[in-house]
Amino acid sequence: MLLVIAQLQTHQRTGATCVAENGFCPSWIEDNWDRYVDPFTQHVVLTLAPVAAGFAISFTLAVLAHRRSWLITPVTSITGALYTIPSIAFLFLLQPLTGRGFLTAFVALTCYTLLIIFRNVTTGLASVPAEAKDAALGMGLTERQLLWRVELPLAMPEILAGLRIATTTTVGLAAFAFLAGAGGLGEPLNEQRFFKSNIVVAGGLCVLLAAAFDVIVLTAQRIVTPWKRATA
Amino acid sequence: MPALFGDPPVVTSVDSPTELGQSPHSRAATLEFREATKIYPGTAGVAVDGLSLEVPAGEICVLVGPSGCGKTTAMRMVNRMIDITRGDILLDGDSVKERQPAELRREIGYAIQQIGLFPHMTVADNIGTVPRLLGWDKARIRSRVHELLELVSLDPDETLDRYPAELSGGQRQRVGVARALAVDPPLMLMDEPFGAIDPINRERLQNEFLRLQREMRKTIVFVTHDIDEAIKMGDHIAVLQEGGRLAQYASPAELLMEPASPYVERFVGSDRALKRLALQRVRDIDLWKAATVRVGEPVAAVRAKLADSDLTIPLLVDDDGRPLGWLSESALTGDTVEEKLRSPADPVIDLDDVLRDALADLLTRETRFAPVLDEDGRMAGILSLDVISNFLLVAPNESRSGADLVNQES
Numbered sequence: 001m002l003l004v005i006a007q008l009q010t011h012q013r014t015g016a017t018c019v020a021e022n023g024f025c026p027s028w029i030e031d032n033w034d035r036y037v038d039p040f041t042q043h044v045v046l047t048l049a050p051v052a053a054g055f056a057i058s059f060t061l062a063v064l065a066h067r068r069s070w071l072i073t074p075v076t077s078i079t080g081a082l083y084t085i086p087s088i089a090f091l092f093l094l095q096p097l098t099g100r101g102f103l104t105a106f107v108a109l110t111c112y113t114l115l116i117i118f119r120n121v122t123t124g125l126a127s128v129p130a131e132a133k134d135a136a137l138g139m140g141l142t143e144r145q146l147l148w149r150v151e152l153p154l155a156m157p158e159i160l161a162g163l164r165i166a167t168t169t170t171v172g173l174a175a176f177a178f179l180a181g182a183g184g185l186g187e188p189l190n191e192q193r194f195f196k197s198n199i200v201v202a203g204g205l206c207v208l209l210a211a212a213f214d215v216i217v218l219t220a221q222r223i224v225t226p227w228k229r230a231t232a
Numbered sequence: 233m234p235a236l237f238g239d240p241p242v243v244t245s246v247d248s249p250t251e252l253g254q255s256p257h258s259r260a261a262t263l264e265f266r267e268a269t270k271i272y273p274g275t276a277g278v279a280v281d282g283l284s285l286e287v288p289a290g291e292i293c294v295l296v297g298p299s300g301c302g303k304t305t306a307m308r309m310v311n312r313m314i315d316i317t318r319g320d321i322l323l324d325g326d327s328v329k330e331r332q333p334a335e336l337r338r339e340i341g342y343a344i345q346q347i348g349l350f351p352h353m354t355v356a357d358n359i360g361t362v363p364r365l366l367g368w369d370k371a372r373i374r375s376r377v378h379e380l381l382e383l384v385s386l387d388p389d390e391t392l393d394r395y396p397a398e399l400s401g402g403q404r405q406r407v408g409v410a411r412a413l414a415v416d417p418p419l420m421l422m423d424e425p426f427g428a429i430d431p432i433n434r435e436r437l438q439n440e441f442l443r444l445q446r447e448m449r450k451t452i453v454f455v456t457h458d459i460d461e462a463i464k465m466g467d468h469i470a471v472l473q474e475g476g477r478l479a480q481y482a483s484p485a486e487l488l489m490e491p492a493s494p495y496v497e498r499f500v501g502s503d504r505a506l507k508r509l510a511l512q513r514v515r516d517i518d519l520w521k522a523a524t525v526r527v528g529e530p531v532a533a534v535r536a537k538l539a540d541s542d543l544t545i546p547l548l549v550d551d552d553g554r555p556l557g558w559l560s561e562s563a564l565t566g567d568t569v570e571e572k573l574r575s576p577a578d579p580v581i582d583l584d585d586v587l588r589d590a591l592a593d594l595l596t597r598e599t600r601f602a603p604v605l606d607e608d609g610r611m612a613g614i615l616s617l618d619v620i621s622n623f624l625l626v627a628p629n630e631s632r633s634g635a636d637l638v639n640q641e642s
Contacts, residue, residue, distance in 0.1 A: 129346075129348070129351070131348035132348050134344060134346075135350075139361055139362050140333075140336070140365060142334045154351065225352070227351055230397045231397055
């Protein structure tokens with residue numbers, strides 16, 4: 001009986017020491033795992049929502065600019081300017097307009113995806129071989145059919161590459177979303193930023209999330225572009 | 233070695249007899265350029281200047297000329313890939329300007345030099361593009377694709393699911409032609425379709441295509457910068473010159489024999505006399521009369537035949553009249569002909585041989601003359617170097633009748 005108590009005390013002492021020394025403590029991580037569930041879920045939403053919105057906006061802009069090339073320069077300038085705003089500043093600057101919370105983070109993060117996706121869709125559409133377009137029109141495809149059946153499928157590798165970069169970038173930027181009161185893994189990260197166990201878990205989850213999204217998009221890319229692997 | 237383009241297609245399993253099968257003489261349109269003119273806005277020059285010509289149904293019309301002569305522009309005005317500035321183009325008598333461009337283009341086969349296969353689509357999907365636009369059902373598209381691949385001598389089972397990147401240049405070209413033929417269009421536009429192919433394969437594709445065309449009898453507008461290709465492929469040739477003006481529109485033989493201007497003369501080349509050899513067949517020219525003799529024939533009769541012949545050497549033939557060889561002088565020393573040959577009858581020329589090939593045969597065997605046989609293997613006469621040079625030396629102006637003859641022939 002005494003032995004058992006002694007062991008328990010030793011365990012508590014070493015655990016407590018590790019935590020007190022801000023060390024890497026597996027047992028603490030095991031005990032505190034559920035503290036990270038909500039921030040993680042928020043982080044996933046903080047990544048997916050802006051990427052989805054950003055994709056919808058920039059894809060539409062790129063398709064519009066595709067037949068109106070004069071649009072490319074202004075759109076690139078504006079999205080480029082948005083991209084250069086420091087993220088922390090952006091999150092504070094928006095608050096008078098959008099208040100504290102998800103919306104602010106959503107707007108800011110969405111803005112950061114625009115340039116990347118717009119540029120990749122534009123480049124992808126521009127890289128479609130001229131002779132394929134000529135043949136398509138010559139065979140009687142309408143402009144719309146040309147876009148959906150020939151140009152966009154052929155631009156798909158570039159488009160998905162843009163989506164990959166945008167997603168990975170957003171996972172990283174979403175770690176600042178707590179500054180706007182939108183939660184995410186940045187929240188625990190910031191609360192105990194000298195506690196190694198916390199840093200490893202919160203930071204590690206960020207990295208894992210980015211890697212997971214990367215693999216998902218990459219797999220999608222391989223599935224939708226089987227012709228890319230075809231060689232004589 | 234794959235079978236040739238134009239071999240009769242072996243259609244093994246076609247679910248339903250397709251309405252648009254490879255039926256010969258299926259549909260061919262007439263095409264007429266009527267003062268068709270193209271001026272690009274903002275440029276001083278005229279790209280195509282009042283082009284007027286008629287292409288009868290089922291013929292290949294070649295537009296030929298140096299780069300910048302407007303030949304591609306002229307072709308692209310037909311399916312409204314380029315809009316006509318002035319004048320008109322009539323397809324089966326109806327102005328193309330009245331038509332919805334996309335709808336018009338689906339009725340016109342379109343093949344370009346870079347082929348323009350869609351890299352992200354399989355061969356089957358590439359060929360099925362226009363049928364899908366026209367709303368054919370899947371089964372019909374499948375069987376048509378099958379049929380077309382066999383028509384252009386590609387193995388359907390092996391090529392159907394491949395991507396263009398997995399094909400050789402020649403195979404891609406064939407798929408391009410199959411795709412242009414997909415809905416059996418009454419008119420085909422072909423812009424240097426064999427331009428990007430090496431010379432050996434180009435010649436093969438040209439021959440295969442001509443064989444295919446003999447079955448299909450489509451109306452074809454064929455653009456090239458190569459006068460030799462024009463002469464080979466064209467039923468009629470339109471020679472264009474800088475500024476998009478028509479210099480001459482004529483049959484290949486006419487073009488070679490009676491160039492309408494110094495420009496055309498220069499363009500067809502100083503070897504146009506030799507090119508004529510490629511256009512004419514042995515049966516088109518007057519051959520020498522031969523003295524044919526059989527073993528055992530009286531020598532006196534042979535002497536009489538020789539006097540009547542263009543050649544002083546008798547040709548020994550067998551009982552069926554097939555040549556055995558040239559008789560030696562010593563065979564005629566007795567009362568009757570003996571079987572003594574000075575040389576075998578080699579080469580033997582076919583009445584249907586092209587003159588150029590016949591000449592090449594003579595030169596290769598280092599002989600000045602050779603017997604010519606008709607399709608039944610009987611003597612038709614003797615072709616000699618003198619016969620050929622006489623044919624070539626006839627001045628263009630004096631060869632009117634010759635030209636007319638050729639036109640009737642073609």
